[in-house]
Amino acid sequence: MKNFAYPSFRLQDSSLETRLVYSLFLLFVIAGLVTTWILQFQRIGFSYERIVAYYLGGEINGQTSFAKNFNVLLEETHFHTFIMGITFLVLSHLFIATSLRRGAKWFFILLTFVANIADMAGVWLVRYISPIFAYLLMTAWIGLWLGYLAMIFAPLYEMWLRPR
Numbered sequence: 001m002k003n004f005a006y007p008s009f010r011l012q013d014s015s016l017e018t019r020l021v022y023s024l025f026l027l028f029v030i031a032g033l034v035t036t037w038i039l040q041f042q043r044i045g046f047s048y049e050r051i052v053a054y055y056l057g058g059e060i061n062g063q064t065s066f067a068k069n070f071n072v073l074l075e076e077t078h079f080h081t082f083i084m085g086i087t088f089l090v091l092s093h094l095f096i097a098t099s100l101r102r103g104a105k106w107f108f109i110l111l112t113f114v115a116n117i118a119d120m121a122g123v124w125l126v127r128y129i130s131p132i133f134a135y136l137l138m139t140a141w142i143g144l145w146l147g148y149l150a151m152i153f154a155p156l157y158e159m160w161l162r163p164r
Contacts, residue, residue, distance in 0.1 A: 112147030
């Protein structure tokens with residue numbers, strides 16, 4: 001972690017051991033995000049109707065879903081706040097240490113942060129304000145996929161494939 005104290009630190013200049021550890025961490029993150037996305041598609045789906053049925057109650061693939069209550073949403077928000085906050089922090093540090101332009105770094109970091117907030121807020125908005133916020137959730141998920149994929153694959157490229 002001391003590497004990040006130096007503003008000029010770049011991933012491609014780090015030792016083999018450091019790149020290996022960072023890459024293994026990124027593999028864990030990929031596995032975590034892939035399983036999250038599979039669960040998301042399997043349980044909820046990526047459509048207005050399925051999101052509304054999941055959070056407000058209804059039928060999804062022949063199974064009845066009950067409206068999510070306050071405690072269920074609170075537990076989901078609690079878990080996501082901590083785990084996604086830590087994941088975002090570490091990925092942002094690795095992403096900042098790439099040679100991408102500053103504007104690109106800002107774009108993907110802010111996209112990912114805003115998408116995380118919209119994802120966490122969206123479930124509450126769908127459940128307690130209006131089902132129209134299902135579109136916000138779908139937009140947030142796309143933002144998360146784009147943001148996290150960039151923040152994972154840019155460092156991997158930088159560490160292993162970018163010419164030195």
